[in-house]
Amino acid sequence: MPTDEGTIETLANQEYKWGFVTDIEADALPKGLNEDIVRAISKRKNEPDFMTQWRLKAYRHWLTMTEPKWPNVKYPEIDFQDVIYYSAPKAKKQLKSLDEVDPELLRTYEKLGVPLEEQKIFAGVAVDAVFDSVSVATTFKAKLAEMGVIFCSFSEAVQEHPELISKYLGSVVPYSDNFYATLNSAVFSDGSFCYVPKGVRCPMELSTYFRINAKNTGQFERTLIIADEGAYVSYLEGCTAPMRDENQLHAAVVELVALKGAQIKYSTVQNWYPGDKQGKGGIYNFVTKRGKCMESARISWTQVETGSAITWKYPSVILQGDNSIGEFYSVALTNHMQQADTGTKMIHIGKNTRSTVVSKGISAGKGQNTYRGLIKVLKNATNARNYTQCDSLLLGDKCGAHTFPYIEVRNTSSKAEHEASTSKIGEDQLFYCKQRGISLEDAVNMIINGFCKEVFRELPMEFAVEAQKLLGVSLEGSVG
Amino acid sequence: MAVLNPKFAILDETDSGLDIDALKIVANGVNALRSPERAILVVTHYQRLLDYIVPDFVHVLCDGRIVKSGGKELALELEKRGYAWLETAAA
Amino acid sequence: MAFVEINNLQAAVGGKPILKGIDLTINPGEVHAIMGPNGSGKSTLSSVLAGRETYTVTGGSVLFDGKDLLDLSPEERACEGLFMAFQYPVEIPGVTTSYFLMAAVNAIRKHHGQEELDAMDFLKMVKEKMALLEMDKTFLNRSVNE
Numbered sequence: 001m002p003t004d005e006g007t008i009e010t011l012a013n014q015e016y017k018w019g020f021v022t023d024i025e026a027d028a029l030p031k032g033l034n035e036d037i038v039r040a041i042s043k044r045k046n047e048p049d050f051m052t053q054w055r056l057k058a059y060r061h062w063l064t065m066t067e068p069k070w071p072n073v074k075y076p077e078i079d080f081q082d083v084i085y086y087s088a089p090k091a092k093k094q095l096k097s098l099d100e101v102d103p104e105l106l107r108t109y110e111k112l113g114v115p116l117e118e119q120k121i122f123a124g125v126a127v128d129a130v131f132d133s134v135s136v137a138t139t140f141k142a143k144l145a146e147m148g149v150i151f152c153s154f155s156e157a158v159q160e161h162p163e164l165i166s167k168y169l170g171s172v173v174p175y176s177d178n179f180y181a182t183l184n185s186a187v188f189s190d191g192s193f194c195y196v197p198k199g200v201r202c203p204m205e206l207s208t209y210f211r212i213n214a215k216n217t218g219q220f221e222r223t224l225i226i227a228d229e230g231a232y233v234s235y236l237e238g239c240t241a242p243m244r245d246e247n248q249l250h251a252a253v254v255e256l257v258a259l260k261g262a263q264i265k266y267s268t269v270q271n272w273y274p275g276d277k278q279g280k281g282g283i284y285n286f287v288t289k290r291g292k293c294m295e296s297a298r299i300s301w302t303q304v305e306t307g308s309a310i311t312w313k314y315p316s317v318i319l320q321g322d323n324s325i326g327e328f329y330s331v332a333l334t335n336h337m338q339q340a341d342t343g344t345k346m347i348h349i350g351k352n353t354r355s356t357v358v359s360k361g362i363s364a365g366k367g368q369n370t371y372r373g374l375i376k377v378l379k380n381a382t383n384a385r386n387y388t389q390c391d392s393l394l395l396g397d398k399c400g401a402h403t404f405p406y407i408e409v410r411n412t413s414s415k416a417e418h419e420a421s422t423s424k425i426g427e428d429q430l431f432y433c434k435q436r437g438i439s440l441e442d443a444v445n446m447i448i449n450g451f452c453k454e455v456f457r458e459l460p461m462e463f464a465v466e467a468q469k470l471l472g473v474s475l476e477g478s479v480g
Numbered sequence: 481m482a483v484l485n486p487k488f489a490i491l492d493e494t495d496s497g498l499d500i501d502a503l504k505i506v507a508n509g510v511n512a513l514r515s516p517e518r519a520i521l522v523v524t525h526y527q528r529l530l531d532y533i534v535p536d537f538v539h540v541l542c543d544g545r546i547v548k549s550g551g552k553e554l555a556l557e558l559e560k561r562g563y564a565w566l567e568t569a570a571a
Numbered sequence: 572m573a574f575v576e577i578n579n580l581q582a583a584v585g586g587k588p589i590l591k592g593i594d595l596t597i598n599p600g601e602v603h604a605i606m607g608p609n610g611s612g613k614s615t616l617s618s619v620l621a622g623r624e625t626y627t628v629t630g631g632s633v634l635f636d637g638k639d640l641l642d643l644s645p646e647e648r649a650c651e652g653l654f655m656a657f658q659y660p661v662e663i664p665g666v667t668t669s670y671f672l673m674a675a676v677n678a679i680r681k682h683h684g685q686e687e688l689d690a691m692d693f694l695k696m697v698k699e700k701m702a703l704l705e706m707d708k709t710f711l712n713r714s715v716n717e
Contacts, residue, residue, distance in 0.1 A: 427625070428661040432716075435621050435657075436484065436675035437649035437682065446674060450665030450714070484675060487652030488575055488597075488635060492617040512703055516600040519574050521620075523605045523613045530604055541607035541616070544581075544591035555604060563608040 028087040033080060035059060038186050041086050045155050045189070050166055058175035058185030065179045071341040072370040072402055073310050075284065083249055085187040085220065140204065148197040149233075151206055154222055157193035164195055168226055172255040172292045172318070180251040180312075181288040184220045188253070191221035196231035196262075205460055207236040223254040227262035227297075234265040236463055248273075249284050250308075256291030256299055260321065263298045264291060267459050269467055271307035277336045277365075282309025289313060295321030295350070302458040304467040305332040305340060314372065316345035319353035319381075326355040329455040333471060334367025334399070343373035343404075348384035348414070357388040360452050362471075363399035370402040375416050377409040384414040392422040393451050395444070445472045489513065490521045507532030527559040540566055574599045580631035582619045589615040592631065621655040622648050649675075650682035663715040671715045672697065 029040055038059045042052040067078070144151050150161060158165050175185040192208040208223065227233050237254075250272060258264050266289075275282025285308035291299035301315035317326030328344035346355035361369040369392065377384045392401035407416050425447055433443030449456070449468050456464045491510065510520065510533050522533060530538075530552070538554040539546045540563070547566050548554065558566075575597040582590040589612045597603050607613050619626050620633065622645035633640040640648060663671065676696075677687040688696070697711065 426661060429663055431621075431623055431645065432657065432661050432663075433671075433675075434645040435649050435655050436671070437646050437678040438674050439646055439678065442674060442678070446666055446671070447663055450663055453665035484649075484654055484672075484679060485652075486654035487599075488654070490617045490620060490653070490655045492614060492656060514600075514602065519597045519599055520602045521575075521597065521605065521617070522602065523617050525606070525609065525613070527606070533602065533604075535602045535604035537601065537603045539595065539603065539605050541593075541605055541611040541613055544589055544593075544612045544615075546593055546595065555606065558606055 028084050031082060031084050033059075033083070033085055033187065037085055041187055041189060044086065045158065047158055048162055050162075051158060054169070054175060055186050058182050059187075061176050062179070062182040062186055065182060067179050071312050072368070072372070072404075073312065073339040073341050075310055075339075078249065078284070080183070086189050144202070144204075147200055147203065149200060149202055150193065150195040152193055154188075154191040154193045154224065157224075161193075161195070164226065165193075165224070168224060168255070168257055170255075172257060172290050173253050173288050178288060180286040181253050184222060184251050184253045184288070188220040188222040191223045191252070192225075193223070194225045194233065194235065196227045196233045198228040199230040200228075201231070202233040205234050205236055207238070209238045219248075219250045219252070221252050223252070224257075225255070225264060225266070226257045227259060227264050229259045230261040231259075232263045234460060235267070236460065237266070237268045238271070238466075248282075249286070251286045252288075254287070254289040254315075256289075258291060258293045258297035258299050258324075260295045261297060262294075265300045266291070266302070266315070267463055268301075268303040268305070269463060269470060270303065270305045270311070271470055273309075274307050274336065274338050275309040282338075283307065284309060285311045285313065287311075287313040289315035290318065290345075291316070291326070292318045292320055293324035293326060293350075293353075296323045297321060298325040298327070300327040300329070300458065301344065302329040302455060303331070303342075304452075304455070304459070304470065305330070305342060306470050308340075309338060311338075311340040311342055313342050314344055314374075316347070317355065318347045318349065319355065319384075320349050322350040323352045324350055325353070327458075328355075328357045328359070329458045330358070331360045331362070331452045331455045331467070331471070332369055332371075333362040334364070334369045336365040336367060338365075339368045339370075341370040341372055343371045345374040345376070346386060348375075348377040348381040348386070351381060352383045353381055354384070355386045357386070357390070358454050359388075359390045360455055361390075361392045361401050362395070362448060362451070363392070363401050364395040366398045368400045368402070370404065372404045372406075374406045375408070375418075377411050377414045377416065379410045381411055382413045384409075384411065386414075386416040388416070388418045389454075390418070390420040391451070392420075393448065394422065394424045441472075487517065488519045488521070490523065492523045503529060504532060527555050530555045542566055574636060576634040578632045578634075580616075580619065580633060581629045582615055582626050583629050584615065584626055588629065589626075590619065617655060621645060621653065646678070647682075650679045660716040666715050667712055668715050669694065669697065669711040672711075 029037055035056065038055050039052060042055055141151060150157070152160070170185070173181050175182060194206055196202050225233065225235060254266070256264050256266060270285065272283035272285055273281065289301065291301070293299050299317045301317070303315060305311050311332065315328060317328070319326050326346050328346070330342065330344070332340045332342050334340050343359060344357055346357065348355065355375065357373060359371045359373070361371055363369040371390050373388060373390070375386045375388065377386070388405065390403055390405065392403070394401055401422055403420055405418055407418065409416055425444065429447055430440060430443050433446065434440060438446070448471055452471070456467060459467055507529065514520065522529065522535060524530070535552055535555070538550055538552060540548040540554070540558065542563065577593055577595040580590055580593040581588065593616060595603070605613055605616065615626060619628060620640070622643070628641055635651065635653065638651065643651065673688065673690065673693045676693065680687055
């Protein structure tokens with residue numbers, strides 16, 4: 001009879017299902033980075049001068065910076081001159097509708113289960129799909145426009161709504177923020193843009209689907225979401241990449257602006273290629289995500305991170321306005337040789353601000369999972385409240401879980417609570433399930449889903465189902 | 481258990497942590513499941529539970545062997561005399 | 572033919588013999604009680620029958636409804652109709668009892684080539700059984716063994 005330990009390993013050894021490559025002609029700039037490349041990207045995108053200047057400012061600043069070494073992850077030196085900073089599926093002319101999108105591209109998204117054809121969409125999710133560096137299709141645009149909601153690719157927003165871009169770009173994550181965010185500011189090629197006007201409740205989930213296809217390509221996309229006073233929007237983000245032996249860089253920036261009384265819910269299911277069992281290949285996911293809440297606004301980040309060789313991200317909330325609320329719900333799974341250093345920052349500036357952090361880390365194989373979180377309460381943030389719960393689950397004995405909570409409270413009326421736990425899936429739990437006829441694989445999935453429940457219930461319905469399946473797949477081979 | 485409708489049910493010392501009311505509920509549950517198609521094995525340290533679930537046969541286990549088998553009266557006898565007389569018999 | 576037939580069953584834990592030859596025959600409809608002092612091997616017997624991997628069977632055989640029980644995995648035994656009530660059941664945080672039971676019921680139904688129940692049919696069935704056992708309905712929404 002196989003031992004449970006062995007079965008856990010078999011479960012974790014399942015293959016990555018999204019690893020195919022799409023054969024499509026690409027229009028790429030040469031490898032490497034210098035001012036000419038930055039200018040060339042800006043020119044390809046036909047950007048106004050303020051954008052070119054902003055990129056150049058970022059690039060010059062980036063030259064003065066060094067790669068951060070503090071995350072609890074190990075990887076070989078990245079040669080930033082060996083990366084292609086711009087690659088786009090070659091389009092013969094301007095696309096006016098989905099019918100004109102390369103059918104090969106549409107088939108790719110179909111394989112990935114992304115609904116691009118509007119008539120087939122039953123769930124009412126508007127999708128913006130980003131392939132390598134550029135946005136290929138945005139659905140339901142017309143319907144959203146009736147309500148004044150702008151949902152389009154970042155490039156389009158630069159052309160159509162330069163006033164919004166110049167006002168908000170870099171307002172939450174400045175071009176000088178950190179090494180990767182600054183690099184992104186210089187070279188980002190596309191991404192999604194969303195503006196929800198005053199008092200409007202966006203009637204459908206908005207979604208962006210990111211796909212890295214071309215070889216040696218870095219993906220640098222930038223997402224900017226603005227919810228005007230009293231507006232509400234729920235936004236989903238999904239990601240996959242082909243299986244390739246070399247590591248690929250993904251350095252994205254997401255900025256959220258929630259004005260007075262607005263609410264933004266941002267959910268991510270990140271499933272970039274994690275590399276093979278020996279740790280060869282996979283995506284380096286170095287992402288800066290941050291939101292700013294004005295008075296009585298609320299931002300919730302929910303993330304399910306199962307992919308990438310290395311994940312380095314801290315979706316954060318600046319609680320600027322009084323009575324604003326920040327939330328972070330996270331499931332991070334590391335299997336095989338995957339490494340994750342993830343968590344959040346909650347910066348309490350306004351009075352009566354509240355934040356909730358729920359982090360669930362799952363490690364299997366030789367995966368290393370680190371939670372790193374900062375709760376900062378400034379002097380004037382009277383009556384600020386934070387609650388942090390940080391749980392780790394270990395499968396097997398070769399993986400690791402690490403927790404680095406930082407709490408800085410400069411105000412006596414505020415309160416920060418931190419709870420942490422580490423557990424292993426017990427032989428007793430598995431035996432109990434098996435004695436009721438449930439297979440080991442189902443038992444492990446059930447236990448893990450139970451462990452992640454508080455996070456999954458924050459996800460929109462379809463996404464929660466997706467996330468549960470993904471966890472099961474990512475763990476196949478880890479039980480055995 | 482009732483939901484899973486088993487053919488062979490093993491109850492392992494389920495009485496050890498239960499007070500008398502809970503014990504009765506468990507026993508009622510088990511009794512409700514008695515059926516001509518089902519075999520039930522009750523593993524217990526105390527005779528208490530057997531006041532409510534009346535067994536057809538009682539077996540005494542000592543040091544890895546069944547040292548005595550009998551009807552429900554055997555349980556009552558054990559309650560009175562303890563296990564010592566059987567342990568010596570086994571040795 | 573007997574329903575459960577245990578012949579000269581021997582088992583050890585970590586090399587230490589615990590069961591030294593158990594013979595026991597149980598027929599359908601019968602209730603058997605196993606009694607004995609602490610350390611006599613009672614719990615080992617039930618664990619071995621259920622297929623717990625920490626125990627090594629070192630000899631003997633167990634026939635269950637004509638099948639060689641010792642040849643089956645714990646989940647196969649469960650699907651064949653063996654049920655063990657645990658002395659100290661473990662908690663499974665975040666998994667509700669009803670969800671757990673439904674997974675168990677459907678695993679067994681699948682094993683027998685029956686259609687799996689959907690949530691509605693399942694709840695209906697459970698509610699009937701619970702009334703029979705005089706159980707509190709909140710039980711279903713609690714985490715397993717909480």
